[in-house]
Amino acid sequence: MTVAQPSKAPARNILIRYLPLLILALAWEAASRLHLVSSLALPPLTDVAQAWVELVQSGELVANGLSSLYRAGAGLALAIVGGGALGIFMAVSRPVNATLGPLVELFYPMPKSALIPVTVLWLGFGDGSKIVLIFLGCMLPVTIGAYNGAHGSDQHLIWSARSMGAHRLRMIWDVVLPSALPELFNGVRTALALSFILLVSSELIVARQGLGNLIGYLGANGSYEAMFAVVLTVAFIGFLADRVYQAAVARALRWRE
């Protein structure tokens, strides 16, 4: 996995890197101000920015944002721990693989949003249904990454650890888990993106709070500037989460060349 890192020559490179974004923002503003598109369909960006400031000042954005982050964070954490453990135990144990492997293959391609009504039926409108949805939806990419990574563990490393006195569980923790990490981390990146999709869509459909709920509520009330402000906030949080995640992974895997 290669990550394009911002180079050392700072300000100018950052400008070049995000120039397309700036042009897009200017084009947006111009299209709306010059009435090339209806300002209902695309309110001017400056109005959106103002609506954003108001949403922050009223506390709505922060309250709903925290609620959404809690759901995504909890669901994702469960998915990483559960999915990682499942993938690793499938790789080290034939019986576990034989029992659970077909189930993983069966559920992997299923559109996870189909689970939204199911988790609501089980757990209602609150946090629980969102957390379980994100857990179930994000688990399998992590499982498959962990399985592939663990499956490729070097036999000689396993034997080395065993011959130095590591019992089986110890060896799995010390050798199989670190061997699985690069591919497991790729699975987590997929899961991270998936968690935002599932979070917002489930909150849009059935929720009393959260960013998705706020988008739906503002849209239904015709506050399009504010709605766009929340949509952009979600997009920015997603982008930021991915960048922070990539930096953390690069650090965790710095032992590779």
Next chain:
Amino acid sequence: MSDPAQIIVEGVCHHYRPAVGREVLALENVSLRVREREFLALLGPSGCGKSTLLYLIGGFLPIETGKISVDGKPVAGPGPDRGVVFQSFALFPWKTVRKNVLYGLERQALPRDERETRAQAFIDLVGLTGFEESYPSQLSGGMKQRVALARTLAFDPRMLLMDEPFGALDAQTRSLMQSELLAIWEKTRKTVIFVTHDVHEAVYLAERVAVMTARPGRIKTIVDTGFNKDDPEVHRTRAFVDKVDELWNLVRDEAVKALEKRPP
């Protein structure tokens, strides 16, 4: 010799089962006795099952037919009495040199200070002082094998099982590592089983060389070597050259057989 055998292999057969294709008889009725503190080389053409035999002694593969005992107890799995060094080094790539060497020590009930002191002593012994915080990916092949050797020596196994440990190194590094291994062996006097297909290496390092046949692997003969390793000119002595010749002829017959048996 009145020395009791430390490692006893009796009538061992082993099948190799590839993921696809037919199973192959890798070892056929192998018997071998290795004395305590001796340096024995297992020499044979590639694919003759010498590594398989080493892995069976290491307890890494299940014993199908026959018996293997170490210190009078049947082998039932790997253990820290038998330290292993692989051709592929098998260092933990996510651990620094220091943490790699510490790994075996951390599995033992030693105080932290003593673990650190021992690890440092063995890092120094193999000449890697100053590389404690390097990762394996930052080291050359020779340095990696030194780390592997230090890691195995550090937890003080009574036997060393070495699987073509210098096979991946260039000629100069290999020759250097051979002398260092001998120096270490003379100091520590561990029992060593050293798998190699390099005749010269076997004659130089070992006291006895067990020559294996082409697949299915059997012990063809055991030859006493045991030259005076302190003599820097030992390679050029008549006796040494003759011994290399003798073993080379034994191995070449088997290598030819192995080639003839290869499917077209």
